[in-house]
Amino acid sequence: MRNKVVEKEPKTQNGRRVLPLPKPLQAALVTFRAVQAAEKRAAGKVYEGSGYVVVDELGRPFKTDKLRREAHRLMAQAGVRKVRLYDARHAVLSWMANNGVPDTVVSAWAGHSDLSFTKRVYVHPDPQSLKAGSDKLGELLA
Numbered sequence: 001m002r003n004k005v006v007e008k009e010p011k012t013q014n015g016r017r018v019l020p021l022p023k024p025l026q027a028a029l030v031t032f033r034a035v036q037a038a039e040k041r042a043a044g045k046v047y048e049g050s051g052y053v054v055v056d057e058l059g060r061p062f063k064t065d066k067l068r069r070e071a072h073r074l075m076a077q078a079g080v081r082k083v084r085l086y087d088a089r090h091a092v093l094s095w096m097a098n099n100g101v102p103d104t105v106v107s108a109w110a111g112h113s114d115l116s117f118t119k120r121v122y123v124h125p126d127p128q129s130l131k132a133g134s135d136k137l138g139e140l141l142a
Contacts, residue, residue: 005052005061015111029053090122097123 010016021029032053039057040047048059055061062070068085075082089110096106097119107118125133 005063010111012111012113014108014113017108017111019109090124093118093122094124094126098126098129 036055036059040049040059043058046058048055050059050061052061054067056066071085072082093106093110096109097103101109103115103119106123107113107115110118110122112118
């Protein structure tokens with residue numbers, strides 16, 4: 001099992017979904033595909049065409065521990081705070097919820113069938129949202 005990527009089925013049917021890619025992500029993936037094509041040419045016959053998107057320069061898929069280490073290395077190189085990759089899921093869902101994306105869409109984006117679970121576990125208020133609450137309370141008290 002060592003050095004082998006283990007694929008798992010989604011926990012629920014809602015976990016299997018197609019999401020529209022934002023334009024900047026589409027552009028980044030097109031650029032990344034060109035980088036990978038160059039790596040494949042350079043590696044020649046030793047390149048493994050695994051079909052995964054996140055692979056090393058020889059086409060081998062990253063296991064989660066290698067992906068985490070590589071992400072932390074890039075965070076340090078970029079001079080940003082080290083965070084868990086999974087925190088990006090919380091950040092994206094919170095950002096969507098705090099910026100007007102309907103709750104049902106946020107929950108569907110997360111692959112959840114239970115809207116209250118998404119809101120309870122993944123959506124966290126940001127300072128601007130808390131300020132909006134303060135402003136509304138100020139209106140009531142004025």
